[in-house]
Amino acid sequence: MADIRLRIELLHTDPLVWRRVVVPEQINLHRLHELIQDVMGWADCHLYEFECNGRFYGEPDEWSDRPIALSRNAKLKAVAARAKDNAFHYLYDFGDGWEHRIVIEETALEKSDPCPRFIDGAMACPPEDIGGTIGYEALKAAVAGESDEHGREILEVLDGQFDPEALDEAEIADMLVPFQASFRRLGDAPREPRSVLSEPSQALDMEQSLKAQGIHSMEALMQALQKESDKNRK
Structure with missing residues (x-):
């Protein structure tokens, strides 16, 4: 799984409010929405929508006036491959209309650890509902x-x-810890190799025990079990 570096810009702000992040290319757009909320400083209180070359992604509802694909089913890698001029857009809060441009700065980066991660940025996020x-x-x-x-x-x-x-970079880093854990690149303890001897050795012990009792075949074993069952019923 390779990584992608993105620059997220809050349009129509001066000085520009922006963040730079590295994310796994297989992240879906719903998870990218959640990540944008954390690195920008939004509170995830409102609806959102991505747009790339006339295609829209978000949470479809009956009030929508255009086709909207489910953001959970869209991978960043696929969207990035279709992005014109290496950019697509993200709208948060349809009332206040916070428009973001997401610039795809580099793709096919070597997998990094931890990931996603915040690189740099500038300016505080505006408060909600202003x-x-x-x-x-x-x-x-x-x-x-x-x-x-x-x-x-x-x-x-x-x-x-x-x-x-x-811009509280330490707070942003803390917000990304659950993301990093969910992508299994942080805090992963190496899995203990399964012993290849335990189960075969148990089987060998059982075989030796049966042979010691004069049982050398499955048929003999079934007869012994039936005999023991008949004995217990008496």
């Missing part, structure tokens, strides 16, 4: 001390705490 990039720009303006009423309202909801440049 009205998309418009709300995010207003929030940053308020943090910078500008008189943006909308931004001050958002900042107040956040208890006045938000650093747009903060």
Whole structure:
């Protein structure tokens, strides 16, 4: 199983919010969605959708106005092979409309351990439910001390705490530990080789025991068992 290096960019942000990761090429798009949530800093509270060359992947529902393939059935390797200009897109929260571009930087990398893993990135993820990039720009303006009423309202909801440049790499690494374990590249203890002598030796001991009792064939064994059964019924 080879690896793929991806750069995930949150579009329409300035400075750009982005992350770089290495993932197994066999990861499916639903698991990639979960990974994006963790490395970006989203809370996985809303719907999502991938798009590659006019094909959409996500969680199909009766309200969808276009065909959507089940993301669990789509492998990153196959999607990457069809991606035009080595990129495809990921939309999170259909209300706020957080658009991401996923750039395929390199494929067929040698399998690495642990994997998936975070490489680098920049800027904090916007908070959830702030009205998309418009709300995010207003929030940053308020943090910078500008008189943006909308931004001050958002900042107040956040208890006045938000650093747009903060990126907690240690927290991201911790979030990826379950992923690494699920791909059996972290914490795998070597499996103990099964003894090739235990079962044959047990069979040999039984054979020797039967021969000592004068039983040298299956027919003789069945007769002995029947005799013992008849004896117990008396």
